[in-house]
Amino acid sequence: MNLPGLGRRGADRHRSDDVRSLFVVSLPRSLSSLLYVAAAQAVGLVEPTWTSDGEILNRDRVPKRLQNLAPADERFTLLGSSPDSFASMTSYLDSTTVRRGHAYKDVVQPFVIGGWDGLSEFRVLKVRRNVAEVAYAMLKRQWWYPTRAASVFEVRPWSLVEGLVRAEAVLEALPGESVEYADAIIDPDPLHAALRGLYPDVCLGEPHYIDRRFIRTRQRLEADRRDSLLYRRIEWIVSAVRERLRYDDPREEVVEALR
DSSP states (O other): OOOOOOEEOOSOTTSOTTSBOEEEEEOSSSSHHHHHHHHHHHHTOBEETTSSTTBTTOGGGSOGGGGGGSOOSOSSOOTTTOHHHHHHHHHHHHHHOOSBSBEEEESSOHHHHHTOGGGGGSEEEEEEOOHHHHHHHHHHHTOOGGGGGOSSOOSTTHHHHHHHHHHHHHHHHSSSEEEEHHHHTTOSHHHHHHHHHHOTTSOOOOOOOOOHHHHHHHHHHHHHHHTOHHHHHHHHHHHHHHHHHTTSOHHHHHHHHTO
16 A cells, blocks of 8 residues: 655755655644644655645545545554554555655654554654643644543543543653754744754754744734633643553553553
């Protein structure tokens, strides 16, 4: 099962296809699309034309004419509860990704990415964002799919937060460089520094994604959270969920999240 692999070249076409491909991972609503595009352009990597912003495991990001070749339309798939879908997705990743000169992204299947052996052949950029902010953004959109990863809490939004906390643990365990959302929304330098860590021998371009519109949006979202009682409650729930889960062995936490 092979989808078209060639796509848009990053800013500098002279970059060698010998450069190791990049995989950007994060929780949802973490600025990953903008950072993905900026990173691909800075390194000079190809974005696959058959996805939107390289999001390879999200059927909604694949053109309709190719959706029959895309993975199942589900998110936060776990090995223990959906072994066939899990195996299908890792096989899909093996057959569709190109190990050199390309850039990919995922925000909807952290457990599949964490359980995929092929990720070791990529450079990995992890975007970290405060779980309370992620949960708040998803709650406002009524995106509940992280609840699939919950095993302790059954009531929303507690189960939503638990799923995100478990996914965060899996992503944190992945090898690679990290960039903090809180830093990246202020200045592109943290992204540039993370890319230097991943590609020390590549002459990188400067990442560009912050403009006046970006700043206005950032200020509006910050004001919304600052004035929201719901966000304060979500912060408290995140703390309570972490406290409940912290008694688990951290090494076992990743294993359990994959079940």
